[in-house]
Amino acid sequence: xxxxxxxxxxxxxxxxSVRRRLTMAARVLARGLIAGASLAGGLALFGTAAATEDAxxxxxxxxxxRVKRIENSVxxxxxxxxxxxxxxxxxxxxxxxxxxxxxxTVEAYEQLKDLVTPNGYTLERAIxxxxxxxxxxxxxxxxxxxxxxxxxPVFDPLIEDYHGGYKPTDKHPSDLDAxxxxxxxxxxxxxxxxxxxxxxxxxxxxxxxxxxxxxxxREVEALVTxxxxxxxxxxxxxxxxxxxxSEEDRVQLVADHFLFKKGDRxxxxxxxxxxxxxxxxxxxNNDKTFLVWVxxxxxxxxxxxxxxxxxxxxxxxxxxxxxxxxxxxxxAGYEFAHNDHLGFIHSCPTNCGTGMxxxxxxxxxxxxxxxxxxxxCAKLRLQPRGIHGEHSESDGGVYDLSNKERLGKSxxxxxxxxxxxxxxxxxxxxxxxxxKEVPAVLRA
Numbered sequence: 449x450x451x452x453x454x455x456x457x458x459x460x461x462x463x464x465s466v467r468r469r470l471t472m473a474a475r476v477l478a479r480g481l482i483a484g485a486s487l488a489g490g491l492a493l494f495g496t497a498a499a500t501e502d503a504x505x506x507x508x509x510x511x512x513x514r515v516k517r518i519e520n521s522v523x524x525x526x527x528x529x530x531x532x533x534x535x536x537x538x539x540x541x542x543x544x545x546x547x548x549x550x551x552x553t554v555e556a557y558e559q560l561k562d563l564v565t566p567n568g569y570t571l572e573r574a575i576x577x578x579x580x581x582x583x584x585x586x587x588x589x590x591x592x593x594x595x596x597x598x599x600x601p602v603f604d605p606l607i608e609d610y611h612g613g614y615k616p617t618d619k620h621p622s623d624l625d626a627x628x629x630x631x632x633x634x635x636x637x638x639x640x641x642x643x644x645x646x647x648x649x650x651x652x653x654x655x656x657x658x659x660x661x662x663x664x665x666r667e668v669e670a671l672v673t674x675x676x677x678x679x680x681x682x683x684x685x686x687x688x689x690x691x692x693x694s695e696e697d698r699v700q701l702v703a704d705h706f707l708f709k710k711g712d713r714x715x716x717x718x719x720x721x722x723x724x725x726x727x728x729x730x731x732x733n734n735d736k737t738f739l740v741w742v743x744x745x746x747x748x749x750x751x752x753x754x755x756x757x758x759x760x761x762x763x764x765x766x767x768x769x770x771x772x773x774x775x776x777x778x779x780a781g782y783e784f785a786h787n788d789h790l791g792f793i794h795s796c797p798t799n800c801g802t803g804m805x806x807x808x809x810x811x812x813x814x815x816x817x818x819x820x821x822x823x824x825c826a827k828l829r830l831q832p833r834g835i836h837g838e839h840s841e842s843d844g845g846v847y848d849l850s851n852k853e854r855l856g857k858s859x860x861x862x863x864x865x866x867x868x869x870x871x872x873x874x875x876x877x878x879x880x881x882x883x884k885e886v887p888a889v890l891r892a
Contacts, residue, residue: 548587591659648803675776801855813845828869
């Protein structure tokens with residue numbers, strides 16, 4: 449027991465001696481200075497023999513690492529390298545408003561800082577983006593599915609805060625039945641330019657983008673693209689890997705607005721951009737109405753889109769696409785990362801649940817310029833942004849409007865929220881253009 453041996457100076461010296469000899473023997477093997485059958489002689493430093501050099505080299509390295517850990521444990525037990533309570537807690541200057549700065553306490557940090565998920569992810573890595581970027585809205589990323597349970601003292605209150613009181617005991621529903629949708633967004637076809645609905649999906653056991661290994665990312669690409677290549681009917685299409693992409697394909701994907709870029713500084717700090725652009729790519733069907741982004745912020749972003757406002761048709765295609773991709777993943781012996789509490793697991797806790805963003809690009813110049821525009825969107829449970837993505841501005845009075853909620857409501861409910869909310873804003877646009885009062889729901 450290292451706790452009892454920690455004060456023994458001779459024992460610690462012995463550990464250092466053993467580790468030095470192990471390391472020396474491993475180096476000898478690695479340099480090939482021990483020929484063929486003399487492997488056993490190389491290991492005879494410790495009176496041991498083995499069957500192959502590769503196996504013996506790995507064994508020596510493994511033993512050396514284990515001895516090093518014992519040595520470190522002995523030092524800790526003897527009071528060395530022991531950090532002062534809270535010494536590693538990150539500094540959040542006054543005025544920092546991220547949810548991470550609000551919910552990461554010194555107590556939680558000390559409780560969790562030395563824990564490691566089975567995939568090798570730590571609390572320090574989970575919070576790094578929020579520490580680097582003090583203007584983060586959230587600032588916390590999961591490197592694998594286990595983060596949500598191992599680091600629950602930080603993730604749970606943050607999720608409850610962001611998702612409107614969603615508690616650790618709550619259950620998330622799922623419903624992809626497009627036939628349940630009611631009404632259309634823009635029956636006149638004058639305001640909505642296009643409609644897009646996407647979800648995120650990740651494969652259980654293969655990490656999440658901030659924490660996956662290079663091998664796991666490659667495995668995700670191989671699994672997903674093999675399944676996509678087997679899609680049929682209106683879902684069939686082609687995969688375009690980012691690495692080695694031809695200039696002709698790149699230009700066309702940019703023109704189609706399909707090409708995704710390297711993640712922003714928030715994802716960069718989280719570790720999601722590592723090895724860019726390896727094992728990343730874009731699939732789209734022949735009609736360019738069904739897309740799958742591979743290894744972007746999540747392992748998969750599954751997207752259904754087209755011009756106009758037929759949200760029901762677009763959602764129906766998305767539902768079929770999700771089911772088809774899931775069937776291929778299951779046939780390969782894997783499954784989507786999902787649980788009854790958080791729904792579908794994502795790298796960013798804001799996306800857990802449905803991972804769904806149902807959006808339209810709508811031309812609403814009068815509504816967009818109204819001082820209460822953002823307040824109206826909040827009342828209708830919509831999230832407004834510019835058409836060039838998050839944090840962008842409007843272009844020509846055209847806004848991207850989507851459901852704000854992700855967790856605690858089903859996919860059908862969220863698409864219906866988008867349909868109903870955008871309809872109200874269109875009515876407000878008509879009223880403002882005619883010099884009349886906006887709908888009563890916005891005045892309440």
